[in-house]
Structure formats: C-alpha cells, structure tokens
Amino acid sequence: MTVSGTVPAALGAAPLPPAPPALLDARSAWITHLPFGACLVAALRPRLVVELGVHVGVSYCNFVEAMAREGIAGRCLGVDTFVGDSHTEAYDGSVLAALRAHHDPRYGHFSTLRQATFDAAAEEIAPGSVDLLHIDGLHTYEAVRHDYETWAPKLSERGVVLFHDTEVRRRDFGVWRYWPEVSAGRAHFAFLHGFGLGVLAPGEVPAALRPLFDATGEAAEEIRALFQRLGRACLAALPAT
Numbered sequence: 001m002t003v004s005g006t007v008p009a010a011l012g013a014a015p016l017p018p019a020p021p022a023l024l025d026a027r028s029a030w031i032t033h034l035p036f037g038a039c040l041v042a043a044l045r046p047r048l049v050v051e052l053g054v055h056v057g058v059s060y061c062n063f064v065e066a067m068a069r070e071g072i073a074g075r076c077l078g079v080d081t082f083v084g085d086s087h088t089e090a091y092d093g094s095v096l097a098a099l100r101a102h103h104d105p106r107y108g109h110f111s112t113l114r115q116a117t118f119d120a121a122a123e124e125i126a127p128g129s130v131d132l133l134h135i136d137g138l139h140t141y142e143a144v145r146h147d148y149e150t151w152a153p154k155l156s157e158r159g160v161v162l163f164h165d166t167e168v169r170r171r172d173f174g175v176w177r178y179w180p181e182v183s184a185g186r187a188h189f190a191f192l193h194g195f196g197l198g199v200l201a202p203g204e205v206p207a208a209l210r211p212l213f214d215a216t217g218e219a220a221e222e223i224r225a226l227f228q229r230l231g232r233a234c235l236a237a238l239p240a241t
C-alpha cells in the first residue's frame with residue numbers, strides 16, 4: 001500500500017496503516033477491510049478488543065498488529081472453536097497451530113487466542129469492559145443476533161461493534177437482515193464492499209468516530225471509496241498461490 005498520511009475526514013485524523021499487515025491469507029473474506037480495521041484501532045485506542053470468529057486469523061492479527069504499532073497498552077482476545085461452522089466448513093487443528101506459530105511469539109504478551117465457544121468465553125469477560133468487538137462467527141440471522149445480544153453487556157460505554165457480511169444475501173446468511181434492526185436509532189456506518197462491514201456505536205459515540213458516523217451523501221461515499229481502494233491494495237498484496 002503506498003498511501004500514507006491521515007484520514008482527517010473519516011476517522012478523526014487516525015493514521016493510515018503504512019503497509020498491508022504481516023498475515024494475509026486468501027481463505028479470509030476480510031482482506032479488503034484490513035486498512036479500515038487498522039485505522040479504527042488507531043482512532044479508538046481500545047483497552048480491550050474481542051473478536052468472535054478468528055479462523056485463519058487475518059482480521060484478528062490485523063487488529064493486534066495495529067495495537068502493537070500504535071503502542072496501545074490494551075489487551076486482545078480472539079475466540080473460536082477453531083473447528084469451523086456450516087459457512088466455513090470444518091477444518092482441522094493445523095489452522096490453529098499455524099496461527100499460533102505466527103501470533104504467539106509476536107503478540108502473546110498482550111493477546112490471547114481462546115479455543116472456546118463464544119458463549120463460554122463470554123462468561124469469563126467482565127461486563128462493560130470491551131471497547132472494540134468484532135462479530136464474525138456464523139452468519140445466520142439467529143447466530144449473529146445471539147452473539148450480539150450475549151456480548152452487548154460486555155461493551156464499555158464507548159464500545160464499538162463490527163459486523164461482517166452485512167451485504168451477503170445468499171443461502172441462509174442473515175446479517176443483512178439483522179444489521180438494519182440493530183443499527184436503527186444508533187450511531188452507525190456501513191461499508192458495502194468486501195461482503196459488507198457494519199460499524200456500530202450502541203452507547204456513547206467515541207469522539208474520533210464522530211466524523212464517520214456523521215458522514216452522509218458524498219462524504220460517506222468518499223469514505224467508502226477510500227477504504228475500498230486501500231482494501232484492494234491488500235488483495236493485490238496476497239501471496240501468489
């Protein structure tokens with residue numbers, strides 16, 4: 001990625017990520033959101049990041065890498081059974097082993113990969129503690145609603161939630177149906193590329209995100225176009241197979 005500098009209009013002058021993250025993997029559907037994810041971390045400076053649905057670790061390691069780059073003294077937790085679901089298909093232990101080999105030496109001092117169900121992990125997290133929650137598990141309507149409702153009490157007052165796959169309407173995918181319900185009357189922004197990514201601030205809106213949530217019309221389109229362009233650069237950086 002060659003773009004550098006800041007995105008003052010979009011994210012309260014959060015710095016753009018200098019390059020694609022260290023972990024890129026074509027099995028992930030999150031590649032084109034990586035620059036936004038990194039900017040979001042820089043803007044929010046979260047004390048606790050939780051990801052529900054890690055799989056090969058592309059979105060998770062991008063958050064964690066941004067925490068390290070920005071010198072943010074927070075913690076991160078990535079939760080997954082690491083066996084797959086009906087949308088990813090089943091996978092074996094080699095996925096978690098490869099992820100640990102990348103993740104643990106670099107980020108193990110502040111980040112934990114937890115092999116558990118989302119519900120079991122929720123019992124270990126204090127209410128009101130999560131500043132950034134990424135919901136990327138099973139993408140049926142029932143599952144995403146359950147995951148949000150289970151984890152919403154864990155959000156801090158300024159907590160922000162990401163929902164992936166808000167634009168996927170095939171098979172039994174249902175985030176597209178839940179997104180309008182959960183975002184109605186709350187501060188939100190929607191990216192349409194990369195299968196759709198919803199950004200929600202259900203409580204107090206963090207000051208750094210005010211420009212994003214206030215953007216409408218042409219300003220919103222500019223933000224979408226910027227991060228779509230940056231995201232394409234990450235796709236282009238995927239190692240050849």
Ligand SMILES: C[S@@+](CC[C@H](N)C(=O)[O-])C[C@H]1O[C@@H](n2cnc3c(N)ncnc32)[C@H](O)[C@@H]1O
Pocket residue numbers: 027028029030052053054055056057058059060079080081082083084085088116117118119136137138
């Ligand atoms: C779409 S993938 C995650 C993609 C990942 N964020 C990325 O960057 O590519 C969904 C993952 O959620 C996990 N999963 C789904 N439902 C779960 C649940 N209730 N508890 C734990 N893991 C779950 C699956 O094992 C799968 O690895």
